[in-house]
């Protein structure tokens with residue numbers, strides 16, 4: 001973990017309420033692993049920094065990318081940052097994904113999609129076969145399709161209203177369209193109900209599943225114990241022992 005005063009290179013709208021922020025961060029980009037997150041300063045717009053997943057790290061260019069949904073004061077502030085403005089970042093935080101697998105199937109729901117982009121790039125670099133399934137309410141909410149295509153991956157999509165891809169959830173898409181065999185490991189990030197459904201699905205198919213969890217966070221560094229989740233080994237901190245967990249560890253019945 002380190003702290004760096006980064007410089008904003010780009011901050012572009014992806015749709016009505018999602019943006020991609022790219023910063024020059026030579027030190028942090030060198031340390032970041034897929035699945036880790038960072039605490040972004042809001043320069044006083046909010047009491048606490050904002051935890052955002054690392055969507056991409058480019059070690060050669062020394063850059064980090066974050067994709068966020070503008071949902072409140074903190075993310076709205078991030079949305080206003082102009083190129084060449086400064087942004088104080090602490091990171092990378094958390095454990096990150098375990099990429100040890102044969103082939104990988106990445107499942108993203110809504111704003112859970114961004115961290116899977118960096119994971120896809122890493123898995124490809126390691127020579128693994130990678131497939132992606134993305135879900136959203138509507139076609140316009142599907143994120144980063146073009147970025148996955150740049151990596152040579154054409155995502156299978158699912159939308160609640162059927163405006164793109166399969167009509168239904170990511171589980172519907174997995175059952176109908178996704179290439180699954182015994183050696184495939186699933187990686188997922190998205191809303192809790194989606195992760196819960198995927199956990200049941202992977203268990204019924206005998207597949208390994210690693211989930212990236214989000215929780216309300218205070219410090220983001222393991223001190224306040226504000227982000228704990230129930231696991232088979234007691235309460236664990238999402239910001240420190242996670243955010244990536246083996247789905248079998250999580251006591252899904254005790255969540256929400």
Ligand SMILES: Cc1cc2nc3c(=O)[nH]c(=O)nc-3n(C[C@H](O)[C@H](O)[C@H](O)COP(=O)(O)OP(=O)(O)OC[C@H]3O[C@@H](n4cnc5c(N)ncnc54)[C@H](O)[C@@H]3O)c2cc1C
Pocket residue numbers: 037046050051052053054067068069070071072073074075076111114115213214215216217243
């Ligand atoms: C490890 C981690 C990684 C994250 N990665 C991303 C990311 O890549 N992109 C992204 O857009 N968001 C991400 N988030 C969520 C993001 O941190 C929150 O949306 C953000 O803090 C909202 O701040 P705000 O000040 O804009 O809104 P606030 O005013 O704080 O909140 C606005 C609304 O969002 C809800 N909310 C706030 N935080 C969360 C949360 N953690 N989970 C669910 N609902 C929440 C509040 O209840 C409220 O309804 C991540 C969160 C964690 C813990």
Ligand code: FES
Pocket residue numbers: 216217218219220221222223224225226227228237238239240
């Ligand atoms: S947010 Fe403080 S311990 Fe996780």
